[in-house]
Amino acid sequence: MSKTKIAVIGAGAIGSAIAHDLSSRGFKVSVVEKGNIIGGTSGRFHGLLHSGARYAANDIKTARESVQDNKVISRIAGHCVEDTGGLFISLEGEDDSYKEAFLKGCAKAGIECRPVDIESLKQEEPFISKSVKSAFLVPDKVINSFRYIASLLLTAKSEGADVLFDTEVIDFKTAGKNVTGIRTRNVRTGKTADLKADLVINASGAWSSRLLFKSLNIRSMKTILSAGTMIVFDSRFTRYVLNRLRPPSDGDIIVPFFGQSIVGTTSFLVNSPDKVRIDKDDIEFLKNEGSKLIPVIKNMPVHRSYSGVRALVAQAGSDPTGRETSRDFMIFDHSKLDDMAGLLSIGGGKLSTSRLIAKDVGDHVCHIFGSKERSKTNRIQLEWPKLTNDNLSKIAEKTGLSDGFLREVLEETSSRTFSDMYSPAMDLIISRLLFD
Numbered sequence: 008m009s010k011t012k013i014a015v016i017g018a019g020a021i022g023s024a025i026a027h028d029l030s031s032r033g034f035k036v037s038v039v040e041k042g043n044i045i046g047g048t049s050g051r052f053h054g055l056l057h058s059g060a061r062y063a064a065n066d067i068k069t070a071r072e073s074v075q076d077n078k079v080i081s082r083i084a085g086h087c088v089e090d091t092g093g094l095f096i097s098l099e100g101e102d103d104s105y106k107e108a109f110l111k112g113c114a115k116a117g118i119e120c121r122p123v124d125i126e127s128l129k130q131e132e133p134f135i136s137k138s139v140k141s142a143f144l145v146p147d148k149v150i151n152s153f154r155y156i157a158s159l160l161l162t163a164k165s166e167g168a169d170v171l172f173d174t175e176v177i178d179f180k181t182a183g184k185n186v187t188g189i190r191t192r193n194v195r196t197g198k199t200a201d202l203k204a205d206l207v208i209n210a211s212g213a214w215s216s217r218l219l220f221k222s223l224n225i226r227s228m229k230t231i232l233s234a235g236t237m238i239v240f241d242s243r244f245t246r247y248v249l250n251r252l253r254p255p256s257d258g259d260i261i262v263p264f265f266g267q268s269i270v271g272t273t274s275f276l277v278n279s280p281d282k283v284r285i286d287k288d289d290i291e292f293l294k295n296e297g298s299k300l301i302p303v304i305k306n307m308p309v310h311r312s313y314s315g316v317r318a319l320v321a322q323a324g325s326d327p328t329g330r331e332t333s334r335d336f337m338i339f340d341h342s343k344l345d346d347m348a349g350l351l352s353i354g355g356g357k358l359s360t361s362r363l364i365a366k367d368v369g370d371h372v373c374h375i376f377g378s379k380e381r382s383k384t385n386r387i388q389l390e391w392p393k394l395t396n397d398n399l400s401k402i403a404e405k406t407g408l409s410d411g412f413l414r415e416v417l418e419e420t421s422s423r424t425f426s427d428m429y430s431p432a433m434d435l436i437i438s439r440l441l442f443d
């Protein structure tokens with residue numbers, strides 16, 4: 008293992024993927040997270056492992072990266088992904104002019120896309136609107152972010168990383184024009200501590216720019232905070248993810264998230280990731296838009312609603328909602344931007360491209376330290392403890408949970424299908440393995 012110490016701020020999808028990439032290249036990594044698993048945007052997203060088709064017509068780079076990482080993540084983290092497939096649907100009376108750009112973009116990005124027979128679709132999916140005019144099948148999938156991030160962190164831990172939850176970074180340690188570490192505060196006890204690092208990677212998502220500005224007065228990281236609301240129905244209506252065949256806009260995707268359905272999203276700018284209001288009108292709007300694809304939604308109760316905040320990389324002339332801003336990511340190297348060595352920040356990106364982002368960050372870090380280690384994350388199967396009769400006592404010992412409880416979990420999970428596999432008991436086991 009290299010002696011180079013790296014501190015990663017934030018254990019969202021991107022920080023966790025970076026921790027795994029760097030640990031697997033031999034760096035000594037500490038991940039510092041102020042909350043718990045999926046406390047940030049990665050726990051408040053739409054649930055899609057994008058095929059890239061949504062971006063095919065107007066953001067070809069994100070489309071290409073999405074389709075590439077979709078395949079890799081499905082392979083290395085199959086236990087987190089449901090291969091639903093996704094449909095892009097146009098309805099009677101709608102303008103078809105987007106179709107050509109969509110199909111061209113999919114072909115250019117290398118996204119498999121084929122037309123679906125409408126009569127068969129209506130038989131197969133009785134809840135879909137009868138006014139479907141055309142539909143195209145793409146490899147969209149659904150991903151459970153808790154499992155994905157927990158697996159990334161478990162894998163990083165087994166590669167030698169330290170993972171600290173409930174630990175907020177409150178300041179950077181500096182010596183002249185160098186960042187030499189971070190100052191942390193345990194949010195439960197209030198205790199502060201210093202952590203030395205040869206490099207600090209600020210992967211705190213929507214909180215990144217604020218942390219830089221507050222602690223170091225750095226303003227070079229310009230991000231747009233774009234929030235989105237989603238509504239959840241306590242039923243699953245379709246096998247497929249449904250998308251409207253039109254330029255990305257509000258309320259145009261329905262994700263069958265295991266046993267539930269998530270309709271979203273909206274897009275509006277906010278000043279702070281901690282202050283996002285869910286507007287009643289947005290809930291009605293999403294219900295109305297969702298019912299155009301699945302009419303029964305109109306008369307169903309909304310089970311719950313939530314919102315998340317995207318930190319998009321600001322571009323000149325960015326649109327006022329953030330809807331048309333690229334989902335591309337950027338590495339901000341503060342040695343070049345602000346004459347402050349030892350500090351990188353990550354902006355933008357998608358959960359679906361988190362592995363590729365981490366690979367690029369890993370390459371950048373290797374360049375800084377003159378290492379020739381290459382990323383291996385496209386080949387490393389992410390860890391996920393499989394509960395069996397043989398390892399039950401060992402897991403009981405590691406987690407402090409009783410044999411009896413684990414035996415019940417084993418029985419329950421072995422009789423479940425993938426689609427309803429979301430098991431709070433299993434997640435409790437994972438949390439214990441991660442925290443200890």
Ligand SMILES: Cc1cc2nc3c(=O)[nH]c(=O)nc-3n(C[C@H](O)[C@H](O)[C@H](O)COP(=O)(O)OP(=O)(O)OC[C@H]3O[C@@H](n4cnc5c(N)ncnc54)[C@H](O)[C@@H]3O)c2cc1C
Nearest residue numbers: 017019020021041047048049052053055176212235358359
């Ligand atoms: C409405 C919406 C829907 C989306 N849907 C999808 C989708 O379907 N598919 C997809 O691929 N992408 C989707 N995205 C994008 C995706 O959710 C994000 O790109 C991704 O989750 C960002 O991950 P992250 O690690 O950068 O941020 P986060 O998950 O927010 O992680 C940052 C972490 O940093 C921690 N942190 C902050 N400050 C500090 C500090 N001072 N000290 C320590 N820790 C700190 C936070 O607690 C947080 O856990 C969506 C985004 C939004 C807003």
